[in-house]
Amino acid sequence: MKKIFLLLFVFSLLGCEKDDICDATTPTTPRLVIEFYDFNASTETLKNVTKLKVKSDDVAEGVIFNESLTTPDRYLSNSSKIFLPLKTTDVTTKYNFTHNFGVAGSENTDILEFKYSTQEFYISRACGFKTLFTLNATNPIIPTEPFSSASSWIKNIVIVKSNLENENEVHVKIFF
Amino acid sequence: MKYTLKYSFSLLLLVASFLGNAQEVKVKDSIKPKTERYGLRVGVDLFKLTRSFYEKDYRGIELVGDFKLTRKHYIAAEIGTENKTVDDDRLNFTTKGTYLKAGFDFNGYENWLGMNNMLYVGMRYGFSSFSQTLNSYTIYNPNPYFGQAPEIPSGEKFNGLTAQWVEVLAGAKAEMFKNFYVGMSVRLNYLVSNKKPDGFDNLYIPGFNRTYDGKFGVGINYTVSYFVPIFKSEVKPKEGKKK
Numbered sequence: 001m002k003k004i005f006l007l008l009f010v011f012s013l014l015g016c017e018k019d020d021i022c023d024a025t026t027p028t029t030p031r032l033v034i035e036f037y038d039f040n041a042s043t044e045t046l047k048n049v050t051k052l053k054v055k056s057d058d059v060a061e062g063v064i065f066n067e068s069l070t071t072p073d074r075y076l077s078n079s080s081k082i083f084l085p086l087k088t089t090d091v092t093t094k095y096n097f098t099h100n101f102g103v104a105g106s107e108n109t110d111i112l113e114f115k116y117s118t119q120e121f122y123i124s125r126a127c128g129f130k131t132l133f134t135l136n137a138t139n140p141i142i143p144t145e146p147f148s149s150a151s152s153w154i155k156n157i158v159i160v161k162s163n164l165e166n167e168n169e170v171h172v173k174i175f176f
Numbered sequence: 177m178k179y180t181l182k183y184s185f186s187l188l189l190l191v192a193s194f195l196g197n198a199q200e201v202k203v204k205d206s207i208k209p210k211t212e213r214y215g216l217r218v219g220v221d222l223f224k225l226t227r228s229f230y231e232k233d234y235r236g237i238e239l240v241g242d243f244k245l246t247r248k249h250y251i252a253a254e255i256g257t258e259n260k261t262v263d264d265d266r267l268n269f270t271t272k273g274t275y276l277k278a279g280f281d282f283n284g285y286e287n288w289l290g291m292n293n294m295l296y297v298g299m300r301y302g303f304s305s306f307s308q309t310l311n312s313y314t315i316y317n318p319n320p321y322f323g324q325a326p327e328i329p330s331g332e333k334f335n336g337l338t339a340q341w342v343e344v345l346a347g348a349k350a351e352m353f354k355n356f357y358v359g360m361s362v363r364l365n366y367l368v369s370n371k372k373p374d375g376f377d378n379l380y381i382p383g384f385n386r387t388y389d390g391k392f393g394v395g396i397n398y399t400v401s402y403f404v405p406i407f408k409s410e411v412k413p414k415e416g417k418k419k
Contacts, residue, residue: 022266028316056322063321085321093322120315120328122376127316128266129328 022127027166029130031083032114039155039175046080047176053077053101054084056094063095076101083167088131091117099153099176108153111144116164135162141172211408213290214244217349217357219401224256233261236382240399242281244292250281252298254397258382266314267379273306275383277343289411292403293350294359300343302365304383308334310376334373339381341367343395355403363395 022028038047053075055062062075063084086093094113100106116133123130135141140159145152156175164171221238228235238256245251254277261270279300285293310330317324347361365384372378380386384393 020265022316024318028318031319059321083319085317085319087322088315088317088325089322120313122313123316125264125267125377125379129313129315131315131317 020126022124026123026127027130028123028127029088030132030164030167031085032133032164032172033167033170034082034084034172034174035170036080036082037173037175044173048078048080049082049099049176050078051076051099051101051103052082053096053098054082055096055098057096081170086114086116086133086164088118091115097154108151110152110154112154112157113142113144115140115142133164135159135164135171137162210289210411212247212411213292213403213405214407214409215403215405217242217244217292217401217403219357219359219399221254221256221397221399223396223398224258233263235259238397240397240401247287248283250283250294250296250298251279252281252300253278254300254383256383260380260382261311262380264379266316268311268313269376269379270309270311271306271378271380271382272309273304273337273382275302275304275306275381277302277383279343281347291351292357293348295348296346298345298347298361300345300363302339302341302343302383304339304381306337306339306378306382308337308373308376308378310334332376334376336371337373337378338369338371339367339378339384340369341365341381341384341393345395349399349401351403355405357399357401357403359399359401361397361399363397365393365395367391367393 036047036049038045041047053062054077055075063082064074065077065079065082066074068074084095092113092115094111096109096111098107098109100108115136117136118131118133120129120131122128140162141157143152143154143157147155147157154174154176158173158175159171160173161169161171218239218241221240224236224238228237236256236258238254240252240254242250242252255275257274259270259272262268277300279298281294281296281298283294283296285295287293310332312327312329314327315325343363343365345361345363347359349357349359351357367384367387370378370381370387378387381393383395385395387393
């Protein structure tokens with residue numbers, strides 16, 4: 001009899017459901033990972049951008065680069081690596097890349113359009129599905145003005161990895 | 177649910193009393209021979225039955241049976257069918273299928289002669305054949321710059337799925353009226369094999385119930401069953417363990 005009650009007790013503990021919250025470490029829908037490099041260096045050298053704001057025309061605000069800030073500075077990046085969300089409901093996402101945002105005289109905006117295909121994958125009960133992206137083999141990134149143009153601050157783009165699987169990899173290198 | 181159970185019990189117990197009366201028309205000997213009754217006990221799981229009434233997204237029935245082999249050993253089986261729709265935050269799916277569990281029970285309760293009450297532990301091997309239909313899902317996007325994508329309807333059906341598992345259980349059965357038993361059992365399940373669909377998972381398996389990250393699962397049933405006596409055997413006084 002005692003054993004049965006013990007078993008009942010164990011069963012009641014098993015009722016707790018811990019797999020109902022999607023763990024933050026689970027790879028889900030990835031963002032596009034971009035690294036910035038020095039265009040003038042003879043070897044590939046990472047270079048920090050200054051006050052880079054990236055914004056879509058479809059959204060009121062820019063992409064948040066610094067979650068901890070509450071000032072408009074949270075939309076500005078001063079690092080050599082940024083993460084950009086792509087639209088999961090579309091196969092094209094257009095971003096305005098504004099370098100030296102708010103700096104009089106040197107503010108410069110280039111527009112890049114990313115073209116890709118999407119595929120959905122099952123993750124788990126708690127996380128549901130994720131979308132993975134594959135950048136198009138031809139013309140995956142279309143600039144509105146050629147990189148050779150003097151007014152373009154972006155000088156070259158290299159696709160490192162066209163299939164976006166997680167955020168621990170670099171997908172695109174931008175030289176400026 | 178409490179009330180539904182109560183009514184079900186009352187109804188069944190009423191039926192039981194009639195059946196009980198019908199059986200009592202027998203000529204009694206002046207000296208009763210010491211006999212052990214053997215037979216088949218068949219019943220139904222009230223838990224699944226009542227859930228079908230109060231839960232919109234659930235239909236299920238389970239028939240149970242056990243057969244007394246020796247004073248302590250029973251062979252036992254459950255057969256059932258389930259149709260369950262699960263609506264989670266990010267997924268909505270329907271599982272449909274049938275299952276069969278077979279095994280044995282070991283009775284730890286010292287009965288008086290002729291009684292078949294049980295406090296038991298047992299094991300089962302379970303097999304389920306089922307299908308999953310993914311009704312709808314949402315894309316998990318931790319960076320909803322463009323807003324969260326709406327729920328996507330699917331309707332994709334995965335057929336021909338199977339699972340096998342082992343259960344250990346503990347339970348009790350008590351005779352309420354002549355030959356009528358009520359019982360309950362709790363079960364711990366361990367998946368042995370699980371044929372998962374391509375691009376989805378078996379989040380619910382008929383008979384096994386909800387699956388978790390690991391291989392374990394839990395189950396419960398409340399049964400009413402009727403004991404069909406098949407034969408009696410006389411107990412030889414010398415081999416009796418009782419003093």
